[in-house]
Amino acid sequence: MEISFAGRRALVTGAGKGIGRATVLALVRCGAKVTAVTRTQADLDSLTLECPSITPVCVDLEDWEATAVALRDVGPVDLLVNNAACAMLQPFLEVTPEQFDKSFSVNVKAVFHVSQVVARGMKARGTGGSIVNISSQASQCALRDHAVYCATKGALDMLTKVMALELGPHQIRVNSVNPTVVMTEMGRLGWSDPDKAKTMTSRIPLGRFAEVEDVVNSILFLLSDKSNMTNGVTLAVDGGFLAC
Numbered sequence: 001m002e003i004s005f006a007g008r009r010a011l012v013t014g015a016g017k018g019i020g021r022a023t024v025l026a027l028v029r030c031g032a033k034v035t036a037v038t039r040t041q042a043d044l045d046s047l048t049l050e051c052p053s054i055t056p057v058c059v060d061l062e063d064w065e066a067t068a069v070a071l072r073d074v075g076p077v078d079l080l081v082n083n084a085a086c087a088m089l090q091p092f093l094e095v096t097p098e099q100f101d102k103s104f105s106v107n108v109k110a111v112f113h114v115s116q117v118v119a120r121g122m123k124a125r126g127t128g129g130s131i132v133n134i135s136s137q138a139s140q141c142a143l144r145d146h147a148v149y150c151a152t153k154g155a156l157d158m159l160t161k162v163m164a165l166e167l168g169p170h171q172i173r174v175n176s177v178n179p180t181v182v183m184t185e186m187g188r189l190g191w192s193d194p195d196k197a198k199t200m201t202s203r204i205p206l207g208r209f210a211e212v213e214d215v216v217n218s219i220l221f222l223l224s225d226k227s228n229m230t231n232g233v234t235l236a237v238d239g240g241f242l243a244c
């Protein structure tokens with residue numbers, strides 16, 4: 001299946017590393033003009049070297065005011081990928097208010113904010129658009145030490161559905177991609193230990209973690225016209241984990 005984003009403008013958050021960075025590169029390969037948003041300047045510098053056509057935006061998405069300023073001049077966006085997130089693992093009884101607030105601030109509140117900014121523009125232009133929120137299998141399955149992370153991703157799945165409901169009449173589709181473990185910096189945090197990894201892969205019918213490319217391909221599909229009638233879904237990229 002050929003996917004082209006020629007003439008389309010995309011914005012990807014959390015573009016410095018992992019899935020976000022690979023999504024930027026894939027979108028550029030498919031012809032999109034991409035704004036890459038993240039908070040570490042060194043990541044944007046190396047991404048710009050690798051891919052000079054991107055527009056880099058350095059901002060901490062936790063900061064609502066700074067984000068509003070940073071996004072003011074990015075221009076029209078047709079395709080949005082809300083990918084930035086943080087994962088801090090603690091036993092339920094040890095979670096602190098700070099960890100709770102930071103996680104919801106990045107994983108949910110920032111998605112709200114960036115989506116509002118972008119969707120207002122899409123609605124005003126009347127040209128529609130596609131938004132993909134990067135959720136997780138953790139939104140629908142309890143994982144030890146993941147209480148806050150699971151809660152943020154559960155909230156994100158519901159946000160995806162309400163956005164799909166309210167933005168659909170403006171021809172703005174909103175879907176989520178829900179991966180299993182991917183061995184990015186975030187994935188390594190919780191799953192580097194081979195014994196622990198085995199407790200997860202043994203529950204995945206395909207018997208392995210997802211590759212970054214597996215996730216990126218699903219993101220591209222949901223952004224593209226190939227999924228024109230798909231709106232409000234949570235697309236598992238989990239080798240069957242959530243089916244069991």
Ligand code: NAP
Nearest residue numbers: 014016017018019039040060061085136181182184186187
């Ligand atoms: P990653 O390697 O940790 O990359 C996350 C990116 O988001 C980094 O560039 C990070 O920048 C950026 N970011 C984090 N907080 C930010 C903030 N406040 N403002 C701006 N940028 C911020 O993570 P990943 O594995 O690629 O994860 C991408 C998405 O997939 C996330 O939504 C994650 O929840 C989801 N996911 C991941 C896995 C997995 O196993 N990896 C599984 C399921 C779902 P800094 O490095 O500068 O903080």
